[in-house]
Amino acid sequence: MHSHSPTFLLDPFIVNTEKITSFSPSMIEIGKKEIPIGPMYKQSVDAALR
Secondary structure, three states, X not given: OOOOOOEEEEOOEXXXXXXXXXXXXXXXXXXXXXXXXXXXXXHHHHHHHO
């Protein structure tokens, strides 16, 4: 069983995964705020959200 942290770093943001309302390979949405995911962070974001 994997124990994932409920947060991860998406420079310059620290993202609480419990607050994410939707996401795509290029964007995270928290409520009505959209945070773009840059190419350097796509792999770490994908790993954090699995």
